[in-house]
Amino acid sequence: MTRVQANLLLLLAAAIWGGGFVAQSTAMKELSPFWFIGLRFAVATAAVLPFVLLERRKAAVKTSRRHLGLYLAIGLALFGGAATQQVGLQTTSVTNSSFITGLYVVFVPVIAVLFLRRPPHWIIWPGAVMAIAGIYLLSGGHLSALTVGDGLTVICAGFWAIQITLAGTTVKETGRPLALSATQFAITSLLALIVAAIFEPVSLDAIMGAAPEILYVGVFSSGVAFVLQIIGQRYTTPSQAAIFLSSEALFGSSLAALILGETIPPVGYIGCALMFSAMLVVEVVPELSRRRAQAV
Known part of the structure; x- marks a missing residue:
């Protein structure tokens, strides 16, 4: 496979994930958040x-008790991210959700410092400032315009960052990314279905009404897109992979405009650009610095 073909696979994965934001939003016209999460990840498993x-x-490598503990922790982080994102979509737009969720790219190195004691590249700090400014402008430049859903989505990005950090460490130990994926999907589905059964009403008609969204997000966003990512990243560079995968936020906002008719204030486009730039620089600049150091 050529690098161009690999990058196209990554672009397709990002497009699928972007469409997932729209599906998650429209599904809640029929189904409550935790029933959707539970059924979505059951299909994904x-x-x-x-x-x-x-x-x-x-x-x-054989799966050890330590690995099972890590799988459980990653599953809990995935559940936290899925829950806050899905509930947040009740009071925020798909555009805001897709861009704010992308803050995990900034949070991952910060979490690595706090828990793994790995000092960050200097670009992390200006990247964090850019991301925070982007959220502010995305709201229209008024703090009062930020919703509870926006706040939950910031928390969601934190959960995604924890999940990504732990998953990266675990896969290096086990060499089994797909086993980890299926396990975290199963844990998330089980927890969500327990919460849904206790607190949320449901009917067969509601499930059938949201079936297209459940199948899309379960099969494509979690299944197909994940496999595309794994394949594509084997044949391209980390910096190029980051650029193509980060386009998920752009696909999410574009599809929200085309399908749902969402709009953002003019200054919000500057906020989107700042957030997208923050996602890219914290991934690309460290990789370029590493290459220059190796070349010297």
Whole structure:
């Protein structure tokens, strides 16, 4: 596979994830948040399982008790991110959600410092300032315009950052990203269905009404897109992968405008640009610095 083909796969994965924001929003016209999360990740678990079985045949490391503990922690982080994002979509727009969720790119290095004691690249701090300014401008330049949903989505980005940090460490130990994926999907589905069964009403008609969104997000966003990402990243550079995967936010906002008719204030476009720039610089600049250091 050529690098151009790999980057196109990553672009397709980002487009699928961007469409997932629209599906998550429209699904709640029929189904409550936790029922949607539970059913979505149940489908995702089933979609990934065949790949897990293939991966298992080539596994070089046996799953230990420590690995199971890490899988549980990652599943809890995924549940926290999915829950805050889905509930947040009740009071924020798809555009805001897609861009604010992308803040995980900034949060990941910060969490690595706090918990793994890894000093960050200097670009993290201006990147964080750019991201915060972007959120402010996305709201129209008025703090009162920020909604509870926006705040929940910032928390969601924090959960995604924890999930990504732990997942990266765990996959290096186990060499089994698909097994980790299926396990975290199953944990998230189970927890969400428990919460839904206790607190949220449901009917077969509601589930059938949201079935297209459940299948899209479950099969494509969590199953197909994940596999595309794994394949694509094997044949391209980390900096190029970051650029293509970060376009998820742009696809999310574009599809929200085309399908849902969402709009943002003029100054909000500057906020989007700042947030997208923050996502890119914290990934690309450290990689370029590393290359220059190796070349010297």
